[in-house]
Amino acid sequence: MDDELRDRVEREAEKHALLNAVKHESDANVGAIMGPLMGDNPDFRPHGDEIPRIAGGVIGEVNDLEYEEKRERLEDLAPEELAEIEAEDEADEHDLPDLPNADEYDEIRMRCAPNPNGPWHVGHARMPAVIGTYRDRYDGWFCVRFDDTDPETKRPDLEAYDAILDDLDYLGFEPDATYRASDRLETYYDHARELIEMGGAYTCSCSGEAFSELKNNGEPCPHRDKDGETVRSEFEEMIDGEYESGEMVLRVKTDIEHKNPALRDWVAFRMIDTPHPREEASEYRCWPMLDFQSGVDDHLLEVTHIIRGIDLQDSAKRQQFVYDYFGWEYPEVIHWGHVQLDAYDVKMSTSTISELIEQGELDGWDDPRAPTLKSLRRRGIRGDAIVDAMVGLGTSTSDVDLAMSSIYAENRDLIDEETDRRFLVREGNQLPLGGSPPDEANPPLHPNHEDRGVREIPVGDSVMLESDDLPQREARIWLKGLGCFQFTRDTLQYTGEDIDVVREGDVDVVHWVPADESVPVRMRTMEGDVRGHAEPGVGNLDSDEMVQFERVGFARIDRHESDDEGGAEETVAYYTHP
Template sequence: MDSELRERVEAEAEKHALLNAVKYDSDADVGAVMGPLMGENPDFRPHGDEIPGVVGGVVSRVNGMDRDERIARLEELAPEEMDEILAEDEGDDALLPDLPNAEEYDQIRMRLAPNPNGPWHLGNARMPAVIGTYKEMYDGWMLCRFDDTDPETKRPDLDAYDGILDAIDYLGFEPDEVIRASDRVETYYDHARELIDMGGAYTCSCPQGEFSDLKNSGEACPHRDKDPETTREEFAAMIDGEYESGEMVLRVRTDIEHKNPALRDWVAFRMIDTPHPREEAADYRCWPMLDFQSGIDDHLTGITHIIRGIDLQDSAKRQQFVYDYFGWEYPEVIHWGHVQIDAYDVKMSTSTIKQLIADGDLDGWDDPRAPTLASLQRRGIRGPAIVEAMTALGTSTSNVDLSMSAVYAANRERVDPEADRYFLVRDGREVPVIGGPEAGHPPYHPEHEERGRREVPVPGAVQIEAEDLPPNGKRVWLKGYGCVRHTRDAFEYVGDDIAAVREEGVPVIHWVPADDTVPVRMRTPEGDVTGEAEPDFADTEVDDVIQFERVGFARVDAHGDDESVVYWTHE
C-alpha cells in the first residue's frame, strides 16, 4: 500500500470510527468500521489484507479520546453526519417511524410469526423488538403465531415453542395471544373449500417442472378449467391422504399472464408424507403453504399492520388475490431490509448452528461463540439492551448493520450501576512486596461507597499481569492499596498519596494476592480464558453481573470446588 492510499484509508477510517463511537457513545469497533469503509470505497478492496491493520491503529487512537474530543473532531471532519447523530439523539423517545394510517384503526394489532424450527439467533430478535415497541407506543395488541405448517423442510422443534416464548419474555414483552398454525388446519381447509366454490382455486397434478414451464410462458395448465365440483372432490381426497407427496396440489387461480411469473396460479396446499412432530397434528398430510395460511390467519385475527422482509414482497401480492376473492381489506405492510451483525464468525442461521452443535464445534445454543439469544442471555446481556439496539435500526427497506458495540453500550448503561468490582489476573506474575499495609481495600463500586470495601490481602507478594510490570525503578499504583516501585524484582511500597496518579501519571493496575485466590475460567466469544480472582469474589452469587476491573463485565455462571466459571459480557 503506497503512502497516498494509506492516508486515504486512515482519513476514511477515522471518520467512520468517530461516527461509530459518537453514535453509540462507546469505543469504536473495527468490525463496524470495516463494513461502511469498504462499501463506500470499492477501490480499497484489492488491499483488503492490509486495511484491517491500518483501521486497527486508527480505532485505537479514536478510543483514546474522550467523548468531547471525539465530537469536536467529528464536527471538523463530517459536520453533516454529526448533525444527523444529534438529531437522532433528540428523537430518542421515538426511534421508530409512525405506523402508516395508524389513526384509522381503533386498535393496532400486530403479529410475530416465528417458525419454531429451533431456538432464536440474534437476528430473530429484531421482529419482537420492533413489534413489541410498537405495541407499547400505540397501546396495541400483539399475537405470537407459530407458523408450523411445514413438517418436512422446516420441521418444527418441539422445544422451540416454549423456548421462543421464553426469548420474547427475555426481551421484555408478552404476547396477548399465542396460537399454533398446526392447530388450525381445519380452518384453512374450510376457507379453501369456499375458495374452490368461488372458482378461485383448482387442483393440479402437473409435474412441478412441467407446470413451471407453462407458467413461465404464460400458458394455462390443462387442469385450470376444471369445474369446482371435481376440484372439491380431489381436494377432499387430498385431505384424506389419498395422494402421495408431489402428486397433487391446490392452486389459487390468479392471472396466468401476470407480468410477475411468481404470482401466476400459486400453490395453496400440497401433500407432505412426513408426519408433524406434534402429536395433535401428526395425522395431517395435506398442508397449506405459508402464503395461504398466513393470509387467512392475518384476517381472522384482525391484524392491522404486518412487518416482513423486503424479499417477501411477493407474499403480499399473492395474498391479495385471496383477499380479493373473499372481499377482505389487506393489512398495512411495512417491508424492511435484512439485518447484518458483526463480531461473529458463526453464520446467523438456525440450521448452521444446529450442525455446529451436532459436530461438537459448539457446546450448545448458549455457547458464547454462538450468535444466539441464549448465548447473550448467559453472558449477562439484558434483553431490553438488545431491543434498544434493534429499534435504533428503524424499519428501512435497506439492509442495515447492527454493531455489537451498540448492544454493549445499551447493556453497559443497565449493568454498570449494579455491578460490583473485583480483580482478575490472567497469566499472573508473582512479585514480592516490601513494606506497606497487610491488605488493600478497594471499593465494591466507585460510585456507591455505601456498599463498602473489599479486603484484598497482601501475604508478602502479589500477582499482576505480566504486561503491567514496570521497568526497574519505575512505579505503579496497585489499585486500592497504594504506590509501589519496582526494585530488584520486588515492589517496594512508597506511600498512598494519590497525587502520584493524578499529577505524575503513575499507571494504575489491578492485582490479586499471591495465595488464596479463586481460580476462574472465563468463557468468551474468542475462547476460554483462565485467571485468578481476589478472595472476595467467592462470595458472589450465580447470575450476578460483576466487573473485573480493567478486564470487563462478566456474569457469574458457577462456583465449583476447583474453579469458578464466568461468562464474559463485554468491556
C-alpha cells in the same frame, strides 16, 4: 497524571457531561458519562482511579449552567454531536415512524410469526422489539403465531415453542395471545373448500418441472379447467392422505400471464409424507403453504399491520389474490431490509447454529460464540439493551448493519452504576512483595458510590499481575487499592508513597490479585475460554451476579464448580462486554 493529560481529561469530561445533560435535558452525573468517556479515550484507563474525581469537578461546573448555556457550550465543543442530538429530538421518540393509516383503526393489531425450528438468533429480536414497541405506543394488541405448517424443510423443534416465548419474555414483552398454525388445519381446509366453490383454486398433478415450464411460458396448466366436483373430490382425497408427496397440489387460480411468473397459479396446499413432530398434528398429510396459511390467519385474527422482510414482497401480492376472492381488505404492510450483524464468526442462521451444536462445535444455544438471544442473556446483556438497539434501526427498506457495540453501549448504560468492581488477572505472572506493604487492600466496591463500602483483599507474600502490566526493572507501579511499588531484583518493593506519585509522575496503575488466596476463574468469551485468577471475594458471589473486572470488562457470574476429581473450586463467568 501530567498536566497535559489532565487538561485532556477535563475537556473530554466536559464534552460528555454536556452531551448527557443536553440530550436528557437534566443534570449530568459521573456514572452516566464514565462509560462513553473511557470508551472514546482508552488511554485514560490506566488512570481509572483518578478520572471520576476529575470528571466530578467538571460535571459540577456543567450542572451549574442553564440549559441554553449548556447547549451553546456544546455547540462550541462538539457541533456535530449536538446536531445528532437535535436530529434525534426531531424524530419520533421511538426512532420508529408512525404506522401507516393508524388513525383509521379502532385497535392496532400486529403479529409476530416465528418458525419454531429453533431458539431465536439476535436478528430475530428486531421483529418483537419493533412490534412490541408499536403495541405499547398505540395501546394495541399483538400475538405470537407459530407458523409451523412445514414439517419437512423447516421442521419444527418441539423445544423451540417454549424457547421462543422465553426469548420474548427476556426482551420484555408478553404477547396478548399465542397460536400454533398446526392447530388450525381444519380452518385452512374450510377456506380452501370455499375458494374451490368460488372457482378460485384447482388440483394439479403436474410435476414441478412441467408446471414451471408452463408457468414461465405463460401457458395454463391442463388441470386448470377441471370441473368443480373433481377438484372438490381430489382436494378431499388430499386431506385424507390418499396422495404421496409431490403427487398432487392445490393451486390458487391467479393470472397465468401475470408479468411476475412467481405469482402465476401459486401452490396453496401440498402433500408431505414426513409426520409433524407435534403429536396433535402428526396425522395430517395435506399442509398449507405459508402464503395461504398466513394470509387466512392475518384476516381471521384481524391483523391491521404486517411487518415483513423486503424479500417477501411477493407474499403480499400472492395473498392479495386470495383476499380479492373473499372480498377481504388487506392489512397495511411495512417492508424492511435485513439486519446484518458484526462481531461473530458464526453465521446468523438457525439451521447453521443447530448444525454446529449437533457437531459439537458449539456447546449449545447459549454458547458465548453463538449469535443467539440465549447467549446474550447468559452473558448478562439485558433484553432492554437489545430492544433499544433494534428499535434504533428504524424500518428502512435497506439492509442495515447492527454493530454489537451499540448493544453493548445500551447495556453499559443500564448496568454500570449498579455493578460492583473486582480484580481479575488473566494468565497472570507471580511476583513476591517486599518492604512491608499493608496486610489488606481496600479498593472501593464502586468508585462512584462510597456508601457501598470497600473490598477486603488480603495481600500475602506475593501478587499476580497480567503479563502486559509487568514493570520494567526499577520502574514504579501503583497496585490499585494497595499502594506504590518499585520493581527491584525480581521483587515488588513497597515504597509507601501516596497517590501524588501517580498524579505527578509516569507511574502505571494496574490491578492485581493475591497469589495465595485468589480464586481460579474460567471466563467464557466469544473468542473462547480465558483462564485467570480473581480476588477472593469473587468466590462468594451469587450466580447471575454482575461484576466489572477492572480494566477487563463486565462479566456475569455463572456458577462455582469443582474439577473432575472434586478438587479446588473454580468460578465460571461469562464475559459481557468492555
